[in-house]
Amino acid sequence: DVVVTQSPLSLPVTLGQPASISCRSSQSLLYSDGNTYLNWFQQRPGQSPRRLIYKVSNRDSGVPDRFSGSGSGTDFTLKISRVEAEDVGVYYCMQGTHWPITFGQGTRLEIK
Amino acid sequence: QLHLQESGPGLVKPSETLSLTCTVSGGSISRTAYYWAWIRQPPGKGLEWIVTMDYSGNTYDNRSLKSRITISIDTSKNQFSLNLSSVTAADTAVYYCARGALRDFDFWGQGTLVTVSS
Numbered sequence: 001d002v003v004v005t006q007s008p009l010s011l012p013v014t015l016g017q018p019a020s021i022s023c024r025s026s027q028s029l030l031y032s033d034g035n036t037y038l039n040w041f042q043q044r045p046g047q048s049p050r051r052l053i054y055k056v057s058n059r060d061s062g063v064p065d066r067f068s069g070s071g072s073g074t075d076f077t078l079k080i081s082r083v084e085a086e087d088v089g090v091y092y093c094m095q096g097t098h099w100p101i102t103f104g105q106g107t108r109l110e111i112k
Numbered sequence: 113q114l115h116l117q118e119s120g121p122g123l124v125k126p127s128e129t130l131s132l133t134c135t136v137s138g139g140s141i142s143r144t145a146y147y148w149a150w151i152r153q154p155p156g157k158g159l160e161w162i163v164t165m166d167y168s169g170n171t172y173d174n175r176s177l178k179s180r181i182t183i184s185i186d187t188s189k190n191q192f193s194l195n196l197s198s199v200t201a202a203d204t205a206v207y208y209c210a211r212g213a214l215r216d217f218d219f220w221g222q223g224t225l226v227t228v229s230s
Contacts, residue, residue, distance in 0.1 A: 031215075037215040037216065039216055039217075041159075047222075048208055048220040048221060048222050048223050049159065049208070049217075049220055050220070051216075051217065051218050051219075054216055054218070055216075060218070092158065092159055094159070094217075096214075096215030096216050097215065099172060100161055100173075100174040100175065100176070101161040101164075101174075101215065102161070103158055103159040103160070103161070104158070105158050106158050106159075
């Protein structure tokens, strides 16, 4: 199985400051169709996961533009340009290139 | 507005079969553009993909659970279901149903907690 490793696992951030989460996979996530199936999800406390970013860098409808995704191959990053209180929660990256689909361990973002 | 709602027993005895249903509203489960999936999350832990299926019953499943999984889809009721046999305490989790592409999930249900205990 493809192992997806996130860092850090805990991320205390001051309101208004930027935040960055790394996601690394044990194999390249570039698929034969030319797409890279790496997605980011946000799980707020007590809620189900919500997709923020799909195929590395495509923001979902309604997702604030302070969220951005980047990367290629095995190294990916989710960035929040200015953290707001509503961003508190756990962030997961997920790879869909290889079966079985696998998730990172999650990064818990909290406000300092 | 698409809505997915999981339903089923909240408590299952060890060695028995866990049965859950996802009811889809606000969209047809028969749309060929979409796939339907089950994902679970043990309390306080991360996410584990279980299975993905299309409306015609083609499936992709997590081989770690494959031998215990049975899935079905009922297009007349706009529902799909998961059966997980021979459960143990390790199967205690919040179970989510989700919609998406074959390799992605763009919309999730609210989840339902299933506890395996005697």
